[in-house]
Amino acid sequence: MGTVNVANKDINVSLAEKKPRVVFVLGGPGSGKGTQCANIVEHFHYTHLSAGDLLRAEIKSGSENGTMIQNMIKEGKIVPSEVTIKLLQKAMLESGNDKFLIDGFPRNEENRAAFEAVTKIEPEFVLFFNCPEEEMEKRLLSRNQGREDDNIETIRKRFKVFLESSLPVIEYYKAKGKVREIEAAKPIGEVFEAVKVVFTPKAEKVKKVSVFPFLCSKTIVHLPLMADMHCTYRLLPRPGLQTLPVIN
Ligand SMILES: Nc1ncnc2c1ncn2[C@@H]1O[C@H](COP(=O)(O)OP(=O)(O)O)[C@@H](O)[C@H]1O
Ligand SMILES: Nc1ccn([C@@H]2O[C@H](COP(=O)(O)OP(=O)(O)O)[C@@H](O)[C@H]2O)c(=O)n1
């Protein structure tokens, strides 16, 4: 990263004050990151920031970095972190939200370390869409979004970059226990069912236990033990608890 100027410092201070919650959404090209992010936004009210989309918008805006970004994308190369991080910071501040899905970032160690150093934001977790190359290739070749990098030559380069530069980032977060891995080679709806489990708060996963009417007195309390376990206890007249069997 270059020297941080005053304007950037202000951005960092404003962002840090907001204490944003960030989920990194990673996976190979064509693994379904964008598709699933759209579903997550609808159900869980995150703001979706795709690093690739922000870079493509920057090209369109006629910015001074536009030509450089365009050439990098055509070659499947990773744009210098400074450029991508500035775009992400700006979008985070402008959104007004405090929950973000950051899709397609960090894509290499430089992205990861620079984002952490500049923003001081640690992701809550990393959603990783694991998909075989053969399936990703098929999807990219029929994506039909007019993208200059969805041709077989660039796709092969992007796969190589993913294996060499992006997978180590996923391994880094795996070692920290932060990766939630999703089998992404299934139909969109099935993938989203697995995604929903990751985003659903633990308390909501607690199964409701049906209780026979004779147990429905004031003396019965239900104590959630773990995400999907539930026990029924009966308070005794004197101190102490008597455990009753769980009734499903
Ligand atoms: N589970 C899926 N099964 C089949 N096609 C999918 C699935 N998920 C996404 N697609 C399609 O594959 C293409 C790539 O998906 P996209 O979400 O853009 O992936 P990414 O952002 O990871 O590159 C799109 O045309 C999308 O409609
Ligand atoms: N963090 C990032 C993300 C994307 N990019 C560039 O943008 C291209 C497209 O990224 P993308 O996330 O839109 O691609 P998909 O994985 O969605 O197919 C990448 O191949 C890189 O050239 C980058 O340089 N740095």
Ligand SMILES: [Mg+2]
């Ligand atoms: Mg995408």
